[in-house]
Amino acid sequence: MVALAASARLDADDVLRIRWAEPPADGTSLTLRRDGAAHAIDLDGEAADLSRLDLTPGTWSVHAADAEVITTDPGFSLDGLAEYARRPRGRALRTFRAPSGGLRVSVRTVEPYAEVTAVHPGEEKLALEGFLAYGATPADAEIVATRRKTAQQVPGTVSLTGDHWHAELPNAPFAVETERGFWDLRLGGLIVATWIDDIPDKKNKVRFPARHVQRDTDRVRVRAYYTDKDHLAIATTVVPNAEAEAA
Known part of the structure; x- marks a missing residue:
């Protein structure tokens, strides 16, 4: 199964905001998965605060319950990337659409x-x-x-x-x-x-x-x-x- 997102953008506070094409059931949580590791986060409406997750560097797939989140949105805008980079931080997150259509979150360490x-x-x-x-x-x-x-x-x-x-x-x-x-x-x-x-x-x-x-x-x-x-x-x-x- 898949969950369809019309758009998925990460703001400068590391809050993932998803506008659903087909909203998941109430109470559904998001799960980020990578190499056997998984982190779950509750959805607050269409928002999920990723800043609280201990995400190691690499690429994480995004799931709603057991369904992979699929999107046609690129996951970012150039203005959004610039706004994000203007904040002091040592860890940078970025959303993007994989070739398969799946929503991904990349995590990397950064320096000024x-x-x-x-x-x-x-x-x-x-x-x-x-x-x-x-x-x-x-x-x-x-x-x-x-x-x-x-x-x-x-x-x-x-x-x-x-x-x-x-x-x-x-x-x-x-x-x-x-x-x-x-x-x-x-x-x-x-x-x-x-x-x-x-x-x-x-x-x-x-x-x-x-x-x-x-x-x-x-x-x-x-x-x-x-x-x-x-x-x-x-x-x-x-x-x-x-x-x-x-x-």
């Missing part, structure tokens, strides 16, 4: 990081915008690009308004490059990444325009890019002037 929502490659500086996810404001609100091979650093500036941040990194200091280099970003020690947009593998899907820093006989190409883990980073390459002009 800087979520990127906009990237603006300017001629003189790279500007970034985002919000602080899963934690409080870092004590050191400075953005720093660190070269992987040599640990050279290029610092930038950060302004904070609540949990929203705006950062700027100048392009000119990257003219120290002598070969191809890769620079990782940290904002006050936090990873700088885009994880809330639900687009995996951004390294092969998102490409930002390059900017060039002029030197005597060549130029350094500076380009923001996403890593394999969807962290935002900077790639630098020394190119002849003619090639830079054609890019």
